[in-house]
Amino acid sequence: MRQVEISNLAKFYPNPYGEPFRAVVDFNLNIEQGEFIGLIGHSGCGKSTVLTMLAGLNEISDGGVIVEDREIDGAGPDRAVVFQSPCLMPWMSAFGNVMLGVNNVYPHASKAQRKQIVESALCSVGLADSMHKHPREMSGGMQQRVGIARAIALKPKVLLLDEPFGRLDSLTRMELQDVMLEILDREKITTVLVSHDVDEVVFLCDRVVMMTNGPAATIGEILSIDFARPRERTAMMNDPLYYQCLDHLVSFLTERAHLRTTPRIHDSSSLMGFTGRKVETPEELEKLAAVNS
């Protein structure tokens, strides 16, 4: 079932001395219910812009986004966001921070029901013992767990993750990735993850959308990660396919991200390896792709 339909999404910024600056153009993507999409690209290419437009926090310049047959208009709890920094209210406990959204989204639920929703969200991110701690008493990883709990407690249609693990150390990051996978396997929430970590997107995502370099960034390639769910880190890391996927992403980012072609779809049967040489023209790319397949 198609849940999110992004068509011709574009973002222009006004430029007082000329044509408007085109940050993102022609972004077309359909997302299935329960699918986990990764959005990757060089920094500054506009992946976060796309995500904030989906969230409704950033005005859409052209095109549109349809979520469950309704075009989005502004931000709302049906599209919960986990930001790069935890963005917790420092004057509220973990419980209070999660309750802030829950109060608003479940206005008709009883007090006990709301309490139960908040507690189960905090438990599912592993904070059962720290519910009443304040952000200053928590580590960065714990704070980000609260951020995730706040988002999933809203029972959103789409979960938008804006580099949520970007500021964590790698051990904490792996822990939180496991937490995330576990929650999503259970809840089956459609998710879009913006990241610049290739390992992370391969491990977590069903499809990885690779964006070309800006300005006027758009989709360059889309790669299906053909691993079954539920996923297990050790098993994946022992599978050569995992590294081939990484290879493909790295080769796109280093060799092909600057090219403008029609978006190309790849899966495990059409992976392209890292060659160490920048592809100069679209024609050359065609040849290379023919060799690979």
Add this chain to the structure above:
Amino acid sequence: MAVKYKLLKAIDISGLSFLSPVVRLVTGEEPAKQVREIGRFIVVPVVAFLVFLWLWSVLAPKHKTKAGEVPTPTVVWDAAGGIWRFHERESAKESAYQLTGPDREEKLTAARARLGELDALEAGAKEQLDAAEASSKERFDAIVAPSKAAHEQAQATARQSRRDRTAALREKASAAASSPDERSALLREMRAADATAEVEKAKVDALKDAYAEAQEVAFPQVKSARNALTRLAEERQFLVKYIDMLSDNSREAKVAVAKQKLDEATAAYDSAAPDADLYKLGGAVLKRQELLATTEASQYAKPWTLPKQIVRSLLCVFTGFLLASVIAIPIGILCGLSPTFMAATTPFVALFKPVSPLVWLPIIMIIVGGFMPDPENHWLVVAFGKVPFIKDYKIDPMFLSSAITVALCSLWATLVNTALGVASVDKDHMNVARVLRLGFADRLLKIVIPTALPLIFAGLRISLGVGWMVLVAAEILSTSEGIGKFVNDMYTNGSSQSFAQMFVVVFIVGIIGMLLDRIMVVFQRLVSFDTAQAAI
């Protein structure tokens, strides 16, 4: 150990961080470091203060003024003691007036006994004064007599020589020839004589000053003996009045007299012949009854003492501060939320912020006076007159004017800080609010105000400081009872004590201002979720 860390935390929150090395030293933590810290944060300030006191005591006597020498620290300390004694004695009289029964008798006996002791003490003090004067007389004569003689002699000589010159010139004038040359020569001589007289007068004046200075050479023993005698005389004066308040002039005695008179009037009314003027006698009874009731409810008319004036000043500054907060915080929040509202408010802030309290006060006094043509019966004054503690402090239009002036001068800091705090709400937090679709009230109460709270308190702290400074000035101008009024009274009074008492006020105002500031710092720290944000 737990106690130690609790103590350290309390010290940290109260901002008295100079105490923490003491606590650490007592518990034996890194003694060398703590001693260094104590040296820097306790010993150095204390030494600096001692140097200040020393400079003060050396420099002050060098400047002579109309009100006497600039008082030295010891004189100021004595003046503070004088202020306190006055307060205690007035309070004693107040309670004496209301005492009844055996309590009164007991105090009365004690006071009379003390009065008896005073005779001997006074005689002793007089003796000491005489002895001191006698012992210093020789030295006094040695210093003063020569300068007195020199002055008197110079004065006599000058007078004589002037007389001689005048006589000589008169003679010449009467014999003046008719020739113009001789006439102009006479004028010249007269002018020269005037100049000589000026020079001589200057010499005499210089000698007079020297004599005056010699007279003022202080003899410490004489001075202290004289002070001791004055103090005893003051105590005697107080005791006489106190005994009066405990006996003939006590409320109990007055009530007894009033009762007796009432009884007499009633008896006269009851036993009057039928043809007597019953109307007149009845009126007398009623009048006596009324008088008895007033006497029973009467209080000692205690004058304003400085401690009471301080409390009134504090009440006034808090009234003004409350008023300022109630106005400034909501307006500040609106300014921070809406750039349009901010644009509308900016000119007023810019225009009125620099206006001095001395300009506001007369304007406010006239406006408040307009609202209260009959202040005694105005509902606000009547209402305050019924509130238990506050009724003792006489809330009048002057009090309200001073409070409003304090508010007008101090609200700007809170307003600007609140607006800044609200406007600087974290953009990420606002994004969260948008995703959660929080309503206006939730955004305001759960995100905006908590974010702005530390800055709001920083503004309130500045406001309270400004308000305290403004208040003293306002009280001097409005002669509303309070610390400022005390200073004004001392200035116009000009007794030998009042100059030093003004110095006492400097320290009292300073200490209270400092305490108010510390209290606000503690509040500011308590509302700061991020402790680093609260400055000391």
